[in-house]
Amino acid sequence: MKLPRLHTLQEIAGIVQCSYAGADDFPITGINEIHQVEQGDIVFVDHPKYYDKALQCAASVIIINKQVDCPEGKALIFSEDPFSTYNQLTKHFSPWALPLENRGHNVIVGKNCIIHPTVVMGNNVTIGDNCIIHPGVVFYNDITLGNDVIVHANCVIGSEAFYYKNRPEGREKMHTVGTVIIEEHVEIGAACTIDRGVSGPTFIGARTKIDNHVHVGHDTVIGKKCLFAAQVGIAGCVKIEDEVILWGQVGVPSDIHIGKGAVVLGQSGITKDLEGGKTYFGSPAEEARSKFRELALIRKLPKAIETLGL
Amino acid sequence: MKLPRLHTLQEIAGIVQCSYAGADDFPITGINEIHQVEQGDIVFVDHPKYYDKALQCAASVIIINKQVDCPEGKALIFSEDPFSTYNQLTKHFSPWALPLENRGHNVIVGKNCIIHPTVVMGNNVTIGDNCIIHPGVVFYNDITLGNDVIVHANCVIGSEAFYYKNRPEGREKMHTVGTVIIEEHVEIGAACTIDRGVSGPTFIGARTKIDNHVHVGHDTVIGKKCLFAAQVGIAGCVKIEDEVILWGQVGVPSDIHIGKGAVVLGQSGITKDLEGGKTYFGSPAEEARSKFRELALIRKLPKAIETLGL
């Protein structure tokens, strides 16, 4: 998320009551998760395994639970619990507020739209021209739809990230402040759920078509002209390139990358990055040709076991 | 779909501005996809592979992108893009119109029904006697329910077919003008989606019981007394006979036929037609007995590989 105006390091550290390393007037423009950071952003890190990654990433300010040297051109905020400090900041700048009306603040609807009166829209929802939004659809806050988008009945667009920090007393929720961006000519089937990004966007590229009961997790980026059949489940932080086809009930875990034009057959479960231009099958998914060969060989097993006298 | 009155070939060709072969007053009574056609119907074909099938099917008028001889007793409409011409006709006779109220035109509700005020009904919705429709259910247009039907909360009945023509610039949507017909004593669990047929009905036979989160695609025909557990996904154009049981999370791709009384165990993925009266398991699904035997043999693999010194 971008801050509403430029803030200084001193101001930000004051909000969370933390000490810091860097000039008082060091400029800060945003707050983001490490997957999404750019210059001017604050990021957090709380595990030694990820210290170097965080200190070297594009972010300008790192909230960290260790007294380390400040990298050139950056600033540090010291916190015993960087996750909480980060959550405190995002809550400060984007306090959660479900509007209790059917239309929140700053809802902008384009020309020639058909939006059923039962549709609920949170704050900061922008709908392009010629969109059709069917009954029972719920938009949370901070959603943008391009032109000619169709959203079918009872979809939920912009629900919160399934993202928790494990604590001894139970899981602590990451405060969701990201967005959903859906480009032009996308169609989303009935009863789908598209979660918002944690701090950046969940993104669906132009002319992608999605069938019923599909789930798309937080911060996932989907290319153009993709086709996802019913009951596909895509976790958070997935990157799917253009023209990918996922057939029914395919499952994609988090942090996976699927190359352009890949086709994944029904019920497949992906466990590693997939190269584009190929067809995959199975759970775990492999290239379909080798998977089908394997299935044919398994049919020879009775004979093999008999031959071996096992 | 049936036309509101008999039309002549000349009238229809005039609507889409196409040349034709056949008598000016050749009678036309409907428009249908090739899976659903009967005498008097218009059908379309745009691929040489399917020319013969379309010219010989039950339809009386074929929209075609080649100058072929007109079969005896039929008529032809010539179009460079039969898919678009067909869509143009269905849009002409059934322009999409989501009513912006909670009750559309021509809604007929039987005796002793309990219908929650949050239920949304499109145009041409007929509900039998003694039906219970729970909160948040959305009926699109052209839905018929028999007597004693129960539909649980947040279901979507009659959403549009997931059916696109692939074009260089992206997928073009097939205009949905079909119906959903649900017979008596059917119960549909919470958050299910039943799509309308493209031009004919999606059909659910009497006394079939469906659990939560089940998806049924366009033009699928389901028999009587079936039982589908939660999260089953059934694609379009599937034919399921009476008394079939699909356990949880089973997936059925399009154009599959499942025989009477077949039982498919949980998470199975069907890839070919299934004979009735048998039990199936696996993804791809096979007869359960042979699949279980195969699984038992796989457990002997370590010994086999060791024996072979591999």
Added chain:
Amino acid sequence: MKLPRLHTLQEIAGIVQCSYAGADDFPITGINEIHQVEQGDIVFVDHPKYYDKALQCAASVIIINKQVDCPEGKALIFSEDPFSTYNQLTKHFSPWALPLENRGHNVIVGKNCIIHPTVVMGNNVTIGDNCIIHPGVVFYNDITLGNDVIVHANCVIGSEAFYYKNRPEGREKMHTVGTVIIEEHVEIGAACTIDRGVSGPTFIGARTKIDNHVHVGHDTVIGKKCLFAAQVGIAGCVKIEDEVILWGQVGVPSDIHIGKGAVVLGQSGITKDLEGGKTYFGSPAEEARSKFRELALIRKLPKAIETLGL
């Protein structure tokens, strides 16, 4: 379910017009399914296979379709069709009634809750303090939420059990009279469905976190601090202990027991009870280590089949 006041055997037998064995004033306090019974309860049994189990269970009164000797300290009600007699009783004491307003009778909401006006609540719904209920959520009757519970948009909490008795003329519905109890700090993702118990509670323990599109069946008991990813399906009468993690699209059939801290990897299908503290994978699910070893061995199959000359 508990009866609104203590009833006598004579009163109860009078309601269902059945003969009985036991003192006229034998005290009855509840009606429950065999999974849930305690002293004072009525239970039913209609199959010789389960006669002994029912006669020896904790229930005090057994509705049975055979003239057997009455066990010491218990009572019997004789019926040719115990399922119908049982349903007749539950309907008598808890006649189904979907309130036709957005708030039913006896709705109690705690302090500092944010409940969207589109939320529908049946009768006897109790919401704790600091709860957030997003748009489009439907609560059926008899639901209790602890403090600090979040329910995301378009969830259905308390739908009816998918439980039928097979009859020659079709399946007869078990009348649902149970409850849902959700403890404090539970979060439930968008478009989830949690069915009520048949006569007792469906239970979700404190601090359990559930992602989108998850289904939980009737009478299932889920422990504390569990984590269920998107599209997990859990059938009825399942017992899941504390701190269990089920990754995306996992399926759990009815009557399964999963031990504390078990982890089940994505798309796994459980077929037997799972010991706690271990990681499982596959459909059917096995311990992940042995399943991965098996998958590695299968990759050696081509070589093995070649070696054997098959």
